[in-house]
Amino acid sequence: xxxxxxxxxxxxxxxxxxxxxxxGHHVTLLEKSxxxxxxxxxxxxxxxxQSEVSGRGPFLDLCLASRRRFRDFAAEIESISGISVGxxxxxxxxVALDPGEGRLAVGRAQWMLDQGLRVEILxxxxxxxxxxxxxxxxxxxxxxxxxxxxxxxALSRALAAVVARLGGVFRSGVRVRGLELEYGRVVAIHGDxxxxxxxxxxxxxxxxxxxxxxxxxxxxxxxxxxxxxVQVETRPPLFRHVVYGYKGYIVPRADGRVLMGxxxxxxxxxxxxTLAGMQRITSMALAMIPGxxxxxxxxxxxxxxxATADGMPLLGSAAVQGLYYATGHYRNGILLTPITAxxxxxxxxxxxxxxxxxxxxxxx
Numbered sequence: 492x493x494x495x496x497x498x499x500x501x502x503x504x505x506x507x508x509x510x511x512x513x514x515g516h517h518v519t520l521l522e523k524s525x526x527x528x529x530x531x532x533x534x535x536x537x538x539x540x541q542s543e544v545s546g547r548g549p550f551l552d553l554c555l556a557s558r559r560r561f562r563d564f565a566a567e568i569e570s571i572s573g574i575s576v577g578x579x580x581x582x583x584x585x586v587a588l589d590p591g592e593g594r595l596a597v598g599r600a601q602w603m604l605d606q607g608l609r610v611e612i613l614x615x616x617x618x619x620x621x622x623x624x625x626x627x628x629x630x631x632x633x634x635x636x637x638x639x640x641x642x643x644x645a646l647s648r649a650l651a652a653v654v655a656r657l658g659g660v661f662r663s664g665v666r667v668r669g670l671e672l673e674y675g676r677v678v679a680i681h682g683d684x685x686x687x688x689x690x691x692x693x694x695x696x697x698x699x700x701x702x703x704x705x706x707x708x709x710x711x712x713x714x715x716x717x718x719x720x721v722q723v724e725t726r727p728p729l730f731r732h733v734v735y736g737y738k739g740y741i742v743p744r745a746d747g748r749v750l751m752g753x754x755x756x757x758x759x760x761x762x763x764x765t766l767a768g769m770q771r772i773t774s775m776a777l778a779m780i781p782g783x784x785x786x787x788x789x790x791x792x793x794x795x796x797x798a799t800a801d802g803m804p805l806l807g808s809a810a811v812q813g814l815y816y817a818t819g820h821y822r823n824g825i826l827l828t829p830i831t832a833x834x835x836x837x838x839x840x841x842x843x844x845x846x847x848x849x850x851x852x853x854x855x
Contacts (some may be wrong), residue, residue: 532796
């Protein structure tokens with residue numbers, strides 16, 4: 492088997508490495524910081540194939556396909572690594588705070604029901620019976636029982652451990668600047684003062700993925716969209732379900748930690764945490780779960796979502812032999828990890844995935 496080089500060691504890069512190692516490839520991951528230390532660790536971990544997707548189409552189909560795989564994927568990672576990834580069947584409540592949001596929620600639920608997806612339309616009383624911590628002011632909610640959650644920090648650590656156990660090699664502190672091509676195929680990776688011969692390359696560098704020199708035009712570029720998160724603690728846990736609103740989300744962990752987020756800011760690679768961002772997040776959270784007013788603040792951070800101009804990931808082969816893209820997942824990188832790894836491993840082995848990748852093509 493040929494050696495495969497993966498640029499980026501977040502959850503996407505590590506999951507691709509895992510599948511490639513299981514298929515018998517030699518895999519090296521190049522990472523500018525530590526494995527999983529960038530966008531992966533900054534995510535909230537909502538597996539929101541329904542709650543976070545806006546409408547029908549190939550992207551919804553991709554998200555649903557990945558969600559179907561996630562429970563077994565999580566169990567496999569835990570079995571190999573011995574590390575719990577925090578997979579929880581929490582379900583997601585999409586809460587409406589006023590009649591206008593209520594009408595939008597009902598409309599969303601209707602097209603999902605038409606698609607045969609599970610969703611329950613709840614009035615105020617039914618929603619508060621399911622989740623008593625919800626504010627009395629809500630007008631109703633959609634309940635998505637099949638949208639679950641995972642702990643991205645634990646998932647990042649577990650995947651890195653799996654890759655190491657399977658024989659993968661990590662090279663941290665490597666900043667990849669570009670690729671070298673000859674006659675329509677990749678032949679080398681260029682870092683800072685280093686040329687690495689490579690004929691099979693997977694680009695999984697998140698928001699940094701389309702800053703590589705020497706690569707032909709892509710369908711779209713990837714840019715960072717910053718998102719701030721506040722983590723608090725409640726003892727005992729105040730509520731169980733992920734709560735999703737039109738201005739943000741609240742993710743409860745089983746141990747009483749609660750993640751509240753997130754802003755959406757186009758400010759380049761700046762990962763600052765700001766007072767304005769914290770105010771927007773805490774106001775949103777208290778409007779939906781008033782009991783969080785007494786929660787203790789544990790941490791704040793900001794991550795960089797890899798956003799494409801058309802909202803679709805770059806997934807699959809590029810217009811260069813030996814080059815593959817697994818990036819641009821925007822708000823759904825954690826959710827799309829299992830299906831992305833499966834696609835990349837299939838393509839590197841010369842196979843064809845079981846569904847149409849053309850909407851996500853990398854080439855222009």
